[in-house]
Amino acid sequence: MADWTIDDAERLYRVKRWGGGYFEIGDNGNLHITPVPGNPEVRIDFHSVIEEMKEEGIQFPVVVRFHDILRSQVAELNTTFRSTIEEADYQGRYLGVYPVKVNQMREVVEEIVDAGRQFDYGLEAGSKAELLTVLAFQTSDEALTILNGYKDEEFMRLALLGRKLGRKIIVVVEKYSELLSLVRIAKELDIDPIIGLRSKMTVKGRGKWESSGGDRAKFGLTIAEIINAARYLEEQGLAHTLQLLHFHIGSQLTDIRSVKDAVAEGARIYAELRKMGVDLRYVDVGGGLGIDYDGTQSTSESSRNYNMKEYVADVVYGMKEVCDLEEVPHPNLVTESGRAITAHHSCVITQIVGEIKNSQIKFDTAAAEDEHVMVSNMRDLFETLETSDNMQEIFNDASQWKEQAMDAFKLRVVSLQELAKIETLYWQIMSRLHQKLKEAEFVPEELQELEYHLSSQYLCNFSVFQSAADTWAIDQVLPVVPITRMNEKPSVKCSLVDITCDSDGKIDQFVGEHGVQDVLPMHPIKAGEDYFIGLFLTGAYQDVMGDMHNLFGRLNEVHIFSDDDDPEDFYIEEVVTGSSVSNVLSIMQYNPSAMAQDVKRIIDKHVAAGSIKPREGVKWTDFYEDCLHGYTYLKTR
Numbered sequence: 001m002a003d004w005t006i007d008d009a010e011r012l013y014r015v016k017r018w019g020g021g022y023f024e025i026g027d028n029g030n031l032h033i034t035p036v037p038g039n040p041e042v043r044i045d046f047h048s049v050i051e052e053m054k055e056e057g058i059q060f061p062v063v064v065r066f067h068d069i070l071r072s073q074v075a076e077l078n079t080t081f082r083s084t085i086e087e088a089d090y091q092g093r094y095l096g097v098y099p100v101k102v103n104q105m106r107e108v109v110e111e112i113v114d115a116g117r118q119f120d121y122g123l124e125a126g127s128k129a130e131l132l133t134v135l136a137f138q139t140s141d142e143a144l145t146i147l148n149g150y151k152d153e154e155f156m157r158l159a160l161l162g163r164k165l166g167r168k169i170i171v172v173v174e175k176y177s178e179l180l181s182l183v184r185i186a187k188e189l190d191i192d193p194i195i196g197l198r199s200k201m202t203v204k205g206r207g208k209w210e211s212s213g214g215d216r217a218k219f220g221l222t223i224a225e226i227i228n229a230a231r232y233l234e235e236q237g238l239a240h241t242l243q244l245l246h247f248h249i250g251s252q253l254t255d256i257r258s259v260k261d262a263v264a265e266g267a268r269i270y271a272e273l274r275k276m277g278v279d280l281r282y283v284d285v286g287g288g289l290g291i292d293y294d295g296t297q298s299t300s301e302s303s304r305n306y307n308m309k310e311y312v313a314d315v316v317y318g319m320k321e322v323c324d325l326e327e328v329p330h331p332n333l334v335t336e337s338g339r340a341i342t343a344h345h346s347c348v349i350t351q352i353v354g355e356i357k358n359s360q361i362k363f364d365t366a367a368a369e370d371e372h373v374m375v376s377n378m379r380d381l382f383e384t385l386e387t388s389d390n391m392q393e394i395f396n397d398a399s400q401w402k403e404q405a406m407d408a409f410k411l412r413v414v415s416l417q418e419l420a421k422i423e424t425l426y427w428q429i430m431s432r433l434h435q436k437l438k439e440a441e442f443v444p445e446e447l448q449e450l451e452y453h454l455s456s457q458y459l460c461n462f463s464v465f466q467s468a469a470d471t472w473a474i475d476q477v478l479p480v481v482p483i484t485r486m487n488e489k490p491s492v493k494c495s496l497v498d499i500t501c502d503s504d505g506k507i508d509q510f511v512g513e514h515g516v517q518d519v520l521p522m523h524p525i526k527a528g529e530d531y532f533i534g535l536f537l538t539g540a541y542q543d544v545m546g547d548m549h550n551l552f553g554r555l556n557e558v559h560i561f562s563d564d565d566d567p568e569d570f571y572i573e574e575v576v577t578g579s580s581v582s583n584v585l586s587i588m589q590y591n592p593s594a595m596a597q598d599v600k601r602i603i604d605k606h607v608a609a610g611s612i613k614p615r616e617g618v619k620w621t622d623f624y625e626d627c628l629h630g631y632t633y634l635k636t637r
């Protein structure tokens with residue numbers, strides 16, 4: 001172990017680079033969490049968290065939430081804006097909102113609202129269900145509530161109810177016709193709305209969500225529509241209700257230049273409207289503040305080439321510069337950062353339950369009498385491998401012969417036994433080639449993929465579709481690391497596969513030493529010992545977008561709070577039980593208790609017929625019911 005240090009592990013897993021100051025590898029090789037950046041004394045060993053979960057009998061996989069991280073991120077965003085505004089001598093305030101679509105879980109929103117109260121931090125909703133949600137939360141009196149998305153009449157009425165209750169609710173018009181219906185309903189109810197206009201931007205964000213900007217953007221008004229809207233409100237005697245200009249050019253903006261461009265464009269529109277006499281008070285720059293998922297600090301799609309401080313400075317100084325030149329007042333600034341608030345606070349912890357490896361097949365390949373020439377050819381090839389220096393040729397021959405052998409098998413020329421020998425020899429050749437290539441100076445392109453094909457697949461007790469939807473849907477890279485043993489050199493290169501019956505249920509893009517790579521070095525599994533891994537930065541979108549593919553339901557959740565006085569520096573504040581099998585079946589229209597009765601009736605019939613003993617029948621009935629009420633994932637203890 002002397003040739004492997006924590007620094008080596010850090011270089012490999014890049015924990016500090018994606019960890020946002022919250023995660024690092026401890027001297028004992030375990031993953032540590034420091035959830036309060038201002039207080040490094042609070043240090044939680046993730047291994048202790050797992051031990052406590054085991055003691056409480058919580059089944060894995062588990063979502064672990066660190067509430068202190070949520071609070072820290074809310075504070076960080078708000079204090080960064082405050083200090084930058086002060087430093088720039090900017091005349092407006094910062095009044096940020098949290099867009100609940102990023103993670104609508106009640107406990108998450110509650111924590112954000114609570115941590116944000118002292119900053120007048122508000123909420124954003126993008127649908128009727130979300131609007132009903134945010135109306136029930138008590139933010140501070142000054143905090144804004146911003147409503148985006150397409151709206152019907154009911155939505156408008158709910159927004160005006162919020163106005164009636166004294167909330168600073170701003171309805172952002174995405175589509176011109178919404179303005180007409182809002183004005184009509186506001187007059188009918190005699191309640192003054194506060195109106196925002198979303199501008200369709202010509203700037204496109206770089207990254208996966210670039211279509212949120214540009215001419216074909218789904219949302220927003222053209223410049224002509226914005227001017228018409230301002231005139232219309234004036235005609236209606238409602239000029240004073242138009243207070244906010246909104247734009248949002250996409251999530252996870254990877255390049256700071258798109259932020260600068262959007263702010264410049266938005267600031268110009270704001271300034272011109274002010275000069276036209278529109279009394280705008282707020283400019284809302286939307287979301288987009290990115291997260292460095294892969295630790296590369298680059299414009300790759302899972303990263304970004306800036307940090308929060310730089311983003312904030314570009315918004316504040318960008319707006320100030322244009323306003324000062326145009327001699328208009330500095331507007332209050334609003335952002336709708338969601339990803340940046342929630343991504344770090346939660347992770348998924350699960351264990352590896354098996355290893356799948358083709359090249360480890362053990363099968364006797366000794367020559368048999370009258371064996372088919374295809375088998376002896378493959379064996380000869382294996383033997384010439386040591387003396388040959390043309391690796392590509394051997395690779396080509398072996399690959400072609402393996403395919404031909406399958407054809408020959410289908411034509412009944414090669415037997416099942418012979419096919420097994422050919423396959424085994426093929427994998428032996430590939431392993432040996434791979435070893436030899438490690439010493440080679442030049443590796444032909446096709447052979448570079450050998451590493452991936454020969455690597456193990458670690459079978460993980462979770463579902464990609466439930467817990468990491470974006471890795472499947474849009475190739476989002478999420479950091480994966482073992483929770484323990486990082487003081488040990490990892491000797492197994494592997495990718496991860498989940499327990500769904502879907503070959504897309506896999507992860508083969510990892511944060512690694514050389515950027516994103518298709519295999520991750522892990523530790524060999526030891527018999528009788530758990531090997532836990534964590535999937536990190538799952539708090540934004542992933543947490544709430546999962547589906548029930550294969551009827552794997554929601555995960556058990558553990559909410560962790562830090563406590564400096566506790567010997568382990570934490571306590572489990574709450575355990576939220578995940579879906580049981582009967583929960584997911586009910587969603588699919590089954591009636592689990594009727595199913596249990598049906599199965600009992602069938603068992604009773606067998607008991608009556610004597611094929612099952614009565615005592616045994618009772619046991620089977622109970623077992624079926626227990627499983628119905630159990631967890632949907634593999635039971636490992």
Ligand SMILES: *Cc1c(COP(=O)(O)O)cnc(C)c1O
Pocket residue numbers: 099101102126148248250251252286287288289336337338339340
């Ligand atoms: C999704 C969305 C956001 C959140 O964006 P993040 O990149 O997660 O900060 C903000 N505003 C609007 C209008 C959105 O649609």
